[in-house]
Amino acid sequence: MSATTTAFDAAAVAALPLDAALGACRDLLEDPGFPTVHAWKESGGKVLGHFQVYFPEELAHAAGVLPVKVRGAPVEMRQADSHFGSYLCSILRSSLEVSLDGRLPLDMFVTHPICDAARNLAGVWARNLPYPSQILYLPQNANSAGTAGYLRGEYARLLGDIEAVAGRTVTASDLRRSVAVFNENRRLLRELYAIKRETPWLLPVDQAYVLMAVGALLPREDHNALLTALLPQLRRRSARQQDKIRVILEGGFCEQPPLDLLHVIGQSCYVVDDDLLIGLRFLVRNVDEAGEPLAALADAYLNGSTYSPVQHDTRKPKEQMLLGRLRDAGAQAAILAAAKMCEPGLDEQVAYTKALDEEHIPYFVTEFEEKMSGFDQMQLQLETFVESILFD
Amino acid sequence: MATEQAIVGRGAVEGAKLMRDWFARLDEAAERKETAAYVFVMGSLAEILRAFDMHLVFPEINSLQTAVRHVAHEYLSMAEDYGYSPDVCGYVKADVAMQLQGGKHSMGRLPKPALAIATNACNTYVKWAEFWERYYKIPMVTLDIPGSRTAAGGAAPGTEVFESDRRYLEIQLRELITECERLTGQTLDMDRLREVLGYTNRMAASWKRVLELNQSRPALFNALVDGTIYLGVLNALRGTREGAEYFERLVEELEYKAAHRLGTIPDEKYRLLFVGVPCYPIFRRFHEMFADQGGVFVASSYLLFAAGGLDLGFQYDLSRPIESLAEGVLISVRHAGDAMLFHDQTLIDQVDQFGADGIVYHPVKSCRTVSTSLAGSRKTLMKSRDVQCLFIESDMMDRRVVSEAQLKNRIDAFFEGLGSRRIRTAAATA
Numbered sequence: 116m117s118a119t120t121t122a123f124d125a126a127a128v129a130a131l132p133l134d135a136a137l138g139a140c141r142d143l144l145e146d147p148g149f150p151t152v153h154a155w156k157e158s159g160g161k162v163l164g165h166f167q168v169y170f171p172e173e174l175a176h177a178a179g180v181l182p183v184k185v186r187g188a189p190v191e192m193r194q195a196d197s198h199f200g201s202y203l204c205s206i207l208r209s210s211l212e213v214s215l216d217g218r219l220p221l222d223m224f225v226t227h228p229i230c231d232a233a234r235n236l237a238g239v240w241a242r243n244l245p246y247p248s249q250i251l252y253l254p255q256n257a258n259s260a261g262t263a264g265y266l267r268g269e270y271a272r273l274l275g276d277i278e279a280v281a282g283r284t285v286t287a288s289d290l291r292r293s294v295a296v297f298n299e300n301r302r303l304l305r306e307l308y309a310i311k312r313e314t315p316w317l318l319p320v321d322q323a324y325v326l327m328a329v330g331a332l333l334p335r336e337d338h339n340a341l342l343t344a345l346l347p348q349l350r351r352r353s354a355r356q357q358d359k360i361r362v363i364l365e366g367g368f369c370e371q372p373p374l375d376l377l378h379v380i381g382q383s384c385y386v387v388d389d390d391l392l393i394g395l396r397f398l399v400r401n402v403d404e405a406g407e408p409l410a411a412l413a414d415a416y417l418n419g420s421t422y423s424p425v426q427h428d429t430r431k432p433k434e435q436m437l438l439g440r441l442r443d444a445g446a447q448a449a450i451l452a453a454a455k456m457c458e459p460g461l462d463e464q465v466a467y468t469k470a471l472d473e474e475h476i477p478y479f480v481t482e483f484e485e486k487m488s489g490f491d492q493m494q495l496q497l498e499t500f501v502e503s504i505l506f507d
Numbered sequence: 508m509a510t511e512q513a514i515v516g517r518g519a520v521e522g523a524k525l526m527r528d529w530f531a532r533l534d535e536a537a538e539r540k541e542t543a544a545y546v547f548v549m550g551s552l553a554e555i556l557r558a559f560d561m562h563l564v565f566p567e568i569n570s571l572q573t574a575v576r577h578v579a580h581e582y583l584s585m586a587e588d589y590g591y592s593p594d595v596c597g598y599v600k601a602d603v604a605m606q607l608q609g610g611k612h613s614m615g616r617l618p619k620p621a622l623a624i625a626t627n628a629c630n631t632y633v634k635w636a637e638f639w640e641r642y643y644k645i646p647m648v649t650l651d652i653p654g655s656r657t658a659a660g661g662a663a664p665g666t667e668v669f670e671s672d673r674r675y676l677e678i679q680l681r682e683l684i685t686e687c688e689r690l691t692g693q694t695l696d697m698d699r700l701r702e703v704l705g706y707t708n709r710m711a712a713s714w715k716r717v718l719e720l721n722q723s724r725p726a727l728f729n730a731l732v733d734g735t736i737y738l739g740v741l742n743a744l745r746g747t748r749e750g751a752e753y754f755e756r757l758v759e760e761l762e763y764k765a766a767h768r769l770g771t772i773p774d775e776k777y778r779l780l781f782v783g784v785p786c787y788p789i790f791r792r793f794h795e796m797f798a799d800q801g802g803v804f805v806a807s808s809y810l811l812f813a814a815g816g817l818d819l820g821f822q823y824d825l826s827r828p829i830e831s832l833a834e835g836v837l838i839s840v841r842h843a844g845d846a847m848l849f850h851d852q853t854l855i856d857q858v859d860q861f862g863a864d865g866i867v868y869h870p871v872k873s874c875r876t877v878s879t880s881l882a883g884s885r886k887t888l889m890k891s892r893d894v895q896c897l898f899i900e901s902d903m904m905d906r907r908v909v910s911e912a913q914l915k916n917r918i919d920a921f922f923e924g925l926g927s928r929r930i931r932t933a934a935a936t937a
Contacts, residue, residue: 198883200870201900202594207879228654231630231876238849239880241658242887250848252653255627261678265651268671272656427625427633427649434641453592458875461592462599462634466641468590482592 122150123329125337129344133352136345140325143332145374147188149219151332155181156220161281164221166210166236167369168229168425169253169394171412173402174274176335177293178281184331184394185210185219186371187485198239203232204456205485206370210236214244223280224248225273228255229369229425230459247280249273257417257428266413274409290408298401300335303342308388308396310349312444315385316356318349320364321377324391328371331395359385360504362479363441365467366452366460367391368423372483379490380450383501388444393423424463433463434470441476448504449478450497454485477504515769518728518757522736525753527614529743534615536562542621545639548738549815550626550652550840552683553745554707554823554832558700559687562618565742566635567813569612570601574787574904576613583905597873597904599635606642621690623647624683628654628815628840629876648686650679652837654844658851661841664834677833684829697828703746704823704832713754714741715820720761721805722861724778725770727761730807731781732794733771738813745817776801777925780857782808782850782884783869784877786914788906796915797867800922805861808846808854812877816842847877851887858892865895865925872902895928897921 128139143151152162163175164185172182187206195212213219223246226236240248251273254262278285304327310318326345330338362384366372371391380386400419403411422428422436441449451467453460464480471478479500481493536543543562546552556563573579579601586600587593589607610617620643625636633649640647653672655661662668684695717737721727728734737757744750763769779797781804786793797804811818816839824831846853857863868885870878878900885896899917901909 198886199880200875200878200882202870202872203875203879228627228630231874232879234630234654234876235848235879237656238658238851239883241849242851242880242883247657249656250654252627252651252656254651255625255633256649256651256679258649259651259675259679259682261675262651265653265671265675268668269653272668272671424634425630427637427647429647432641433637456594458595458631459634461595462631462637464592465590466637469641 122154123333123337125333125341129341133345133348136341137322137325140329140341141374144325144328145189147190147213147218149183149213149332152181152183152219155334161222162220163223163225163277163280164214164219165224166226166229166233167206167394168227168423169397169416170225170227170251171270171416172335173290173293173297173408173412174270174277174285176296177285177289178274178277178283180222180277180281181334183219183221184392185214185224186331186369186392188213188218189373189486190218198243202456204370204454206454207232207236209485211239211243214240222246223277225251227251227253230457232458247276249276253416253426255427257426258430263410263413263417266416267410270409270412287408291404294402294404294408294411296335296339298404299339300330300342301396301398301401303339303346304330304396306346307342310346312387314350315361315387316354317352319378319381320386320389321374321381324374324377327395328392331392358505359383360448360501361385361387361444361446362448362450363387363444363446364389364391364450364452365437366450366454366464366483368393368425369460370454370457370485372452373485373487376483376487376490376493379494380497382494383498384450386450387446388440390423393421397421397423424459434466437467438470438474438476448476448500451478451480453482455482511763511767514760514763518760519733519736521753521756522740525744525749526736526739530614533562533564533617536618537610537616541618543618544622544624545620545636546624547626547629547632548742548813549628549632549843550650550836551742551745551815552624552650552680552836554700554703555680555683555687557703557746558695559691559693561622561687561691563743564617564620566602567598568739568743569605569614569617570598570904571787573601573613575790577788578613579788579904580906593905594872596631596635597902599631599638601904602635603638606639619643620645622686624650626650626652626840628652628844631876646686646690648683650676650683652676652840654841655849658849660845660849661838664838669837673833673837676837677830680829680833680836700828701825704825704828706748706751707746708822709751710741710745710754711817711820711822713751713758714814714817716758717754717761718806718810718818720758720765723765724862725768725772725775726778726803726805727764727769727771729771729794729798730804730810731785732790734804734807734810735785738810741814741817770803772798772801772803774801775803777864777922778803778805778862780804780806780854780861780863780866781869782854782866782881784809784871784874784903786869786871786901786909787903788909789911792911793914796918802865802922804867805863806857808850808877811846811853812843814843816840816846818842848880851884854884854888855891858888858894863894865897865921867921868896868898870898870900872900872908873904895921895924
C-alpha cells in the first residue's frame with residue numbers, strides 16, 4: 116500500500132503510555148469526522164468504503180486504496196432519514212448521513228446482501244452519491260462444488276472495478292504483499308483476543324474493542340504497528356482479577372453497540388469472546404500466501420472462517436458454533452444482544468436461546484442502538500443477571 | 508367465441524377455485540402424512556421439484572392468507588411468545604406459528620417438509636428456512652442466484668460475469684437434483700422435466716401478455732386485488748398444465764375486455780402504480796379507499812418481484828433443459844431483485860407505458876428488501892416525471908401497525924391533489 120499520512124500518527128500513539136494510547140484510539144473511534152480518512156484523501160489517496168460484515172480488504176489494499184469499514188456513526192440525522200422508511204436499523208441511516216454530508220469521503224462503495232435492508236444500499240448510494248457503488252454477492256451457499264470458483268471470479272470482477280477507481284493495475288505480487296499484511300493483522304487480533312480470553316482482567320471489553328476497531332479506519336500497516344507495540348504492554352499490565360462472571364457477547368456483527376454500553380457490560384462481566392466487528396476477524400486462519408491470491412482469499416472465506424447470522428453454511432450450524440465459542444472461551448454465560456430492527460440478529464436470537472436452554476447455560480437478552488445513551492436500566496438488569504449466577 | 512357473461516370475470520373465479528383446490532390437495536397430503544418441499548416465490552425451482560412429483564408449500568402464500576382472513580394476529584402472537592421479536596417479518600412469524608401447531612392454518616393443514624429450499628433473493632428466506640432446518644432437522648438447500656451488482660443492471664448473456672453466474676447456478680441446480688433423487692429414490696426423468704418447463708414457458712408468455720394488456724384504457728384488472736389472485740396461481744401452479752391453461756384463458760378474457768373496452772371499475776378516473784407489498788390486514792378496505800374515488804392500480808412492482816421475474820416471459824430451451832433452466836432462473840430472479848433494489852427506471856417506464864397519474868408507495872414493516880429505499884425512489888421519480896406520489900407505511904401482516912383512519916386521511920388528500928392537478932392541467936391547456 117502506498118505510504119500516505121493520516122491524522123492519527125500510529126507510531127506516536129504506540130509510543131505513548133498504555134492508557135494514553137488507549138485514550139487516543141478511543142478519540143479516533145468516536146470522532147464522527149473520520150480524520151484518518153480525510154488525511155488519506157488529502158494526501159492523494161483513494162478510499163473504498165465497504166458496508167458490514169466481511170469484505171476482502173486485501174483487494175483494495177493491493178490497489179493502494181484505503182479500505183474503510185462503513186459501520187455507521189453516532190451522529191444526528193439531518194439528511195439520511197428522508198431517504199429511508201421507518202422500520203430500519205440505525206447503522207443504515209447514519210452510514211448514509213456521514214456519506215451525504217461529506218464526513219466520510221469515499222471513492223467507491225460496496226455493500227453486501229447481509230440483510231434485506233443492506234442489499235438496498237448500492238441503489239441508495241447510486242441515487243445520491245457520485246462515485247461507483249455496487250453489491251458484492253458473497254455466497255450464501257457455501258456448500259456447493261461451484262462456490263469457490265464463483266467467489267474467485269467475483270473477487271476478480273471486483274478487483275477490476277477497484278483497479279478502475281485506483282487508476283492502476285494490481286499484480287499477483289501486489290495481492291500477496293497485501294495478504295501478508297492482513298495475515299499479520301489477523302495474527303495480532305487473535306493475540307488481542309487471547310489476552311481477553313486468558314486474562315480478561317487485563318483487558319476490559321471496551322478497551323479491546325477500541326484497539327480492534329481503529330483498524331477499520333487506518334492503513335493496516337499502521338494498525339499492525341500499533342498492536343505490535345501495545346499488546347506486550349497489555350500483557351504486562353498490573354490488574355487484579357475481580358469477582359466477575361465470564362461471558363461471551365453476541366450481536367455485534369453489524370451495527371455496533373455504543374462504547375459506553377460495552378463499558379457497562381465490562382463493569383460486571385469479563386467478556387472473554389464476542390462477535391464485535393466480526394468481519395475483521397472472520398478469517399480464522401491465515402490466507403495462503405504462496406498460492407493464487409484470489410483463490411486463496413476465496414478458500415479462506417469458505418473454509419477458514421468463523422460464523423455470523425448473515426452467512427449460511429451447513430457445516431457451521433450457528434447455535435452449535437455459539438456453544439463452541441462459549442466452551443472455547445470458558446464462559447459461564449452469554450449476552451445475546453441484537454441491534455433494533457436487525458432481522459438476522461433477532462432471528463438468530465431465537466435459535467441461540469433455544470440452544471442455550473437445552474444446555475442449561477444462562478443468558479441475558481437485550482437490544483441496542485448505536486445512538487442510545489441511557490444505560491441505567493440495562494445495567495441494573497445485567498447486574499441482577501450476574502448476581503443470579505454468582506449467588507446461585 | 509365465448510359470450511361476455513361466460514368470459515368476463517372468470518379469471519378471478521377460476522383463480523380462486525384453483526387456489527382452494529391447491530390448498531385442499533395440500534391438506535389431503537398432510538392427512539396422508541406425505542411430505543413436501545418448502546420453497547419461496549422468488550426462485551421456487553418448481554420445475555425441478557415437480558419433475559419429482561413433490562408437493563410444494565409456499566409459506567409466503569400461507570402467511571398472507573392469515574392476514575387476509577383477519578387471523579394473523581393470533582399467529583404473530585404465538586410466534587412472539589416462542590421468542591420472535593415484534594420487529595421480525597410477519598410472514599416468518601405466521602409460518603412459525605403454523606409449524607408449532609402441526610401445520611394448521613386458515614385454509615387447512617400443511618404437509619411437513621422433507622426439504623427446504625431458499626434462494627438468496629431475500630435474506631429472510633435463508634433465516635426462515637433455517638427455522639425449518641432446525642425444527643424438523645431436514646436438509647436445507649441454499650441457492651445463490653447472483654443479482655445485478657449495480658443500478659446499471661445485470662450482466663448480459665455472453666459476458667464473463669453472466670457466464671460465471673450461470674455456470675455457478677447450473678452446478679447448484681444439478682446438486683439440487685441429486686438431493687431430490689436421494690430424497691425421493693427416483694432418477695430425474697428428463698422428459699418429465701421438459702414437460703414441466705413447457706408449462707412454465709406457456710405461463711410466462713401469458714403472464715407477460717397479461718401485464719402488457721393492462722396498458723389498455725380503461726384498465727382491465729386491478730393490479731392489487733386481481734393481481735394477487737393471479738400471483739397465487741402463478742406461483743402455486745407454476746409448471747403445471749392447469750396453471751398454463753389458466754393463464755391462457757386469462758389472456759383470452761383480457762383480450763376480450765380490451766376489445767370491448769370493459770374496465771375493471773365502472774368509472775376509471777386515475778391510473779395508479781403500486782410500489783411495495785399489499786396491506787393484507789385490511790386488503791379489501793385498502794383497495795376500496797382507492798377504487799371508491801376512481802383510482803385503479805394498473806401495474807404493481809409486486810407483480811414483478813413476487814412472480815419471480817416471470818414477466819420477462821423467458822422461454823426455456825427444451826433441448827437443453829438444465830442449462831436453460833439455469834439461464835432462465837438467473838435472468839428472471841435477477842429481474843425480480845431489480846424490481847426491489849434498482850427499480851427507478853422501471854417505474855419511470857411504467858409511468859409512461861401505463862399512462863399513470865400517480866404512484867402509491869407502500870413500504871411495510873415486515874419486508875425490508877422491498878421497503879428500505881422507497882422513500883428515496885419517490886424523490887427520484889418526482890424529479891423525473893410529473894406525477895403525484897403517495898407514501899404510506901403500514902404492514903402486510905401486523906394490524907398493530909396498520910392505522911386505517913390515518914391511511915384514509917392520507918389517501919383522501921392524495922386524491923384531492925390528483926383532482927387539483929387535473930383541473931390545473933386542463934386550465935393550462937384550455
